[in-house]
Amino acid sequence: MELLDNLALGFSTALLIQNVLYCFVGVLLGTAVGVLPGIGPTATVAMLLPITFSFEPVTALIMLAGIYYGAQYGGSTTAILINLPGESSAAVTALDGHEMARQGRAGAALAAAAVGSFVAGTVATVVLAVAAPPLARVALTFGPAEYFSLVLFGLIVSITLARGAPLKALAMIALGVLFGTVGQDLYTGTPRFVFGQRELYGGIDFVSVAVGMFGVAEILRNLENEHTRTAIVGKVRNLWPTREDRRRIVGPILRGTGLGSALGVLPGGGHVLASFTSYAVEKRISKRPQEFGRGAIEGVAGPESANNAAAQTSFIPLLTLGLPAHPVMALMVGAFIVHGITPGPNVITEEPALFWGLIASMWIGNVLLVLLNLPLIGIWVRMLRIPYQVLFPMIILFAAIGTYSLEFNAFDVYAIVFFGILGYILIKCGCEPAPLLLGFVLGPLLEENLRRALIISRGDASVFVTRPISAVLLAVAVAALVITVLPAIRRRRETVFTEEE
Amino acid sequence: MERRRSLPDVLAGGIFVLIGGAFVVGALGYELGTPLRMGPGAFPMLVGATVAALGLAIVLKGLVAGEVIPFGPIPWRAVAVIVLALVFFGFTVRGLGFVPASAVTALLTTLASSRVRPLTAVAVAAGLTAAGTLIFVVGLQLRIPLLGPWLGF
Incomplete structure (x- = not known):
């Protein structure tokens, strides 16, 4: 069994003492930022990225991945206990989870979420291990034309899943791609848009963009209305679900895991979509739909399994195609590159220990999360009492130090200011920051492959539609775009017409 | 959600037009090249124009049927x-x-x-x-x- 050999290699890497340690640090930090409102995994990973540069590549990636899925986990704890989803995907969990907490069944809800997440994490890790190698083999046959279409496809599909106005999301992606062109041109070495500043020749650092858009802008949003958080949390008792509960959560966990594993592969916000879909499915097939919203344990177990499964399988496009599905993954692309590894189909053959070690570490991380969360739930609840007045100066200072330490370049710190202010204004105007970051990271890839494909085809642009894989990807992208934009236009026109009547 | 003239839409669109336009103007200073050998200016020009066009669409939409977004105070x-x-x-x-x-x-x-x-x-x-x-x-x-x-x- 090749798979078993690979997993054995993975576990022998992931179980090295420093890897287990940093996996633990990762999920611990992830849970913490998932619990704390006002700081998310993207800003955290961006701040900690410079720290991980001194680690072994596999250790660095294990820790960063741990922050990502740990945050998915932590977000559900606050959603259940105080109706405050720390992460967008936990918003659904708050519906029934918090209702259960108010009925004194917080323990059962937390246990259902933990067990569901663990089962989903385990299954999704296996899915990842099975699905990734064949996909990577397919991706190896891709030429520049296919890669260009694939990146474009990924960017466009990511907006169809995002919330908010599709037109704005599209503009944010394009803006991100545009900022990605700053710096020396890859082919000719011409410095572009650098205003004569040597410091800008290497381009804008993606850590500055991420810290600005997700850290500074978010802090400014939170400082708009300062109010003291009043977290009144009762004692959590009876963690073990009753026999009735156990019977009721089996189905939702399995269905949620399946849904999440499938939807997580989609670029952009797959985990949010997965938890919403799972909730809708459970409500539809339940014999007691009237209980949903009033503390149905199925409404916690299903979505929690779905979002955790999706968090794991969203590593598939990253590891096999080099396509990030989430802003955190976009930062991990940066981490790969800093360590001299190009994320994509070659990772699995050139760095098998890293590839399988990362996958195995996810399972270990899930075990650690269960151990961390159920017995230590009281500590996490107490963390909510940390006042924001301590938290946000910490984020700003550590962001400044971390970004500066990347290249000892003061321009990287000024770039945080620029992207913080720009992000704040755009977010206030209803634009989501995630598409910009994805566009920024993928932009150079888009340009490189476009130019290379055209060189190979001797300047013939039809290469993108005559090569079958490329043509299919572009066709699906166009279809997705039309489906997203059209209903919005139609609905808007209807509103306009009704107003005129 | 109520939809009518929306200042945030116009502002956001304006920012896109401004930045996209600035990059297009900047790209004019670099070699555009041919499709076979695209110069350093071609790709930014293309994307800059796309950003500006999308921005314009957002402005127009904001004037006719924008999203009503509570803008809130600025700290x-x-x-x-x-x-x-x-x-x-x-x-x-x-x-x-x-x-x-x-x-x-x-x-x-x-x-x-x-x-x-x-x-x-x-x-x-x-x-x-x-x-x-x-x-x-x-x-x-x-x-x-x-x-x-x-x-x-």
Whole structure:
């Protein structure tokens, strides 16, 4: 069994003492930022990225991945206990989870979420291990034309899943791609848009963009209305679900895991979509739909399994195609590159220990999360009492130090200011920051492959539609775009017409 | 959601048009090349024009049937103080050294909250500076002098 050999290699890497340690640090930090409102995994990973540069590549990636899925986990704890989803995907969990907490069944809800997440994490890790190698083999046959279409496809599909106005999301992606062109041109070495500043020749650092858009802008949003958080949390008792509960959560966990594993592969916000879909499915097939919203344990177990499964399988496009599905993954692309590894189909053959070690570490991380969360739930609840007045100066200072330490370049710190202010204004105007970051990271890839494909085809642009894989990807992208934009236009026109009547 | 003329839409669209347009103008200064060998200006020109066009569409849509988004207050004090703190850090970290630059940055940042008491601000700034020094300089061996040449070191 090749798979078993690979997993054995993975576990022998992931179980090295420093890897287990940093996996633990990762999920611990992830849970913490998932619990704390006002700081998310993207800003955290961006701040900690410079720290991980001194680690072994596999250790660095294990820790960063741990922050990502740990945050998915932590977000559900606050959603259940105080109706405050720390992460967008936990918003659904708050519906029934918090209702259960108010009925004194917080323990059962937390246990259902933990067990569901663990089962989903385990299954999704296996899915990842099975699905990734064949996909990577397919991706190896891709030429520049296919890669260009694939990146474009990924960017466009990511907006169809995002919330908010599709037109704005599209503009944010394009803006991100545009900022990605700053710096020396890859082919000719011409410095572009650098205003004569040597410091800008290497381009804008993606850590500055991420810290600005997700850290500074978010802090400014939170400082708009300062109010003291009043977290009144009762004692959590009876963690073990009753026999009735156990019977009721089996189905939702399995269905949620399946849904999440499938939807997580989609670029952009797959985990949010997965938890919403799972909730809708459970409500539809339940014999007691009237209980949903009033503390149905199925409404916690299903979505929690779905979002955790999706968090794991969203590593598939990253590891096999080099396509990030989430802003955190976009930062991990940066981490790969800093360590001299190009994320994509070659990772699995050139760095098998890293590839399988990362996958195995996810399972270990899930075990650690269960151990961390159920017995230590009281500590996490107490963390909510940390006042924001301590938290946000910490984020700003550590962001400044971390970004500066990347290249000892003061321009990287000024770039945080620029992207913080720009992000704040755009977010206030209803634009989501995630598409910009994805566009920024993928932009150079888009340009490189476009130019290379055209060189190979001797300047013939039809290469993108005559090569079958490329043509299919572009066709699906166009279809997705039309489906997203059209209903919005139609609905808007209807509103306009009704107003005129 | 109610849909009508929307100032945030027009503002957002305007920003896209401005930045996209600026990049297009900038790209004109670089070689455009041919489709076979695209010059350094071609791709930014293409994307810049796309951003500007999308921005224009957002402006137009905002004038006719925009999203009504509650704009909310702007925390001017926080904006000013955080910008100042970050620029100060970037400007002085080499000259003043790690500890003074961090301390001033942290202290300035705490003032972004309108509710902070002076004593709390000083305590938080001191704590964060100590934590930052321990983590980055002692723990991670960051090569920034603790006290810089401007202070005579």
